Amino acid sequence: MQIAIINGPNLNLLGKREPGIYGSTSFEEYFVGLQAMFPAVSFHYFQSNVEGELINEIQRVGFSYDGIVINPGGYTHTSIALGDAIAAITTPVVEVHVSNVHAREDFRKISHVSAKAKGTIAGLGLMGYELAVRALIEK
Numbered sequence: 001m002q003i004a005i006i007n008g009p010n011l012n013l014l015g016k017r018e019p020g021i022y023g024s025t026s027f028e029e030y031f032v033g034l035q036a037m038f039p040a041v042s043f044h045y046f047q048s049n050v051e052g053e054l055i056n057e058i059q060r061v062g063f064s065y066d067g068i069v070i071n072p073g074g075y076t077h078t079s080i081a082l083g084d085a086i087a088a089i090t091t092p093v094v095e096v097h098v099s100n101v102h103a104r105e106d107f108r109k110i111s112h113v114s115a116k117a118k119g120t121i122a123g124l125g126l127m128g129y130e131l132a133v134r135a136l137i138e139k
C-alpha cells in the first residue's frame with residue numbers, strides 16, 4: 001500500500017514554529033515513528049512552500065497511490081486551485097491540521113479542501129497524521 005504525505009507552506013518549520021500552537025516535534029522526527037507504526041505501508045513524503053509544486057505532486061500521485069494525507073497549511077484557506085486538484089484526482093485524500101483551525105481566527109474556518117476530501121482531522125496535533133493513515137487503510 002502506497003500513501004503520500006503532502007505538507008504545505010511553513011510545515012518544514014514544525015518543531016520551531018510557534019511551538020505553543022504546533023508543538024515542539026519536527027515532522028522529520030515524527031515521520032520516523034509514523035513509518036514504524038505502519039510497516040506495511042510504503043510512505044512518500046513531500047513538503048513545499050510553493051502552491052504549484054503542491055498541485056504538481058497531487059497530480060503526480062493522485063491516480064496511482066492508495067491514499068494521500070495532506071496538510072495544505074495556509075493554502076487551505078486561500079487556494080481554489082488546490083481544492084480543484086483534489087477534486088480532479090481519484091486517490092482518496094484526508095486533510096489534516098495540527099492545530100484546531102476552528103478555535104482560531106475566523107479566516108482559518110474556511111477550507112477549500114475539506115469538501116473535496118474524504119475527511120478532515122484538526123486539533124489533535126501530529127497524531128492527526130496517524131489517524132488519517134489509519135482511516136485510509138481501513139476504508
Ligand SMILES: O=C1C[C@@](O)(C(=O)O)C[C@@H](O)[C@@H]1O
Binds near residue numbers: 009076
Ligand atoms: O500553516 C498552517 C498550519 C495548519 O494547517 C495546521 O496544521 O494547523 C493550520 C493553518 O491555518 C496554518 O496556516
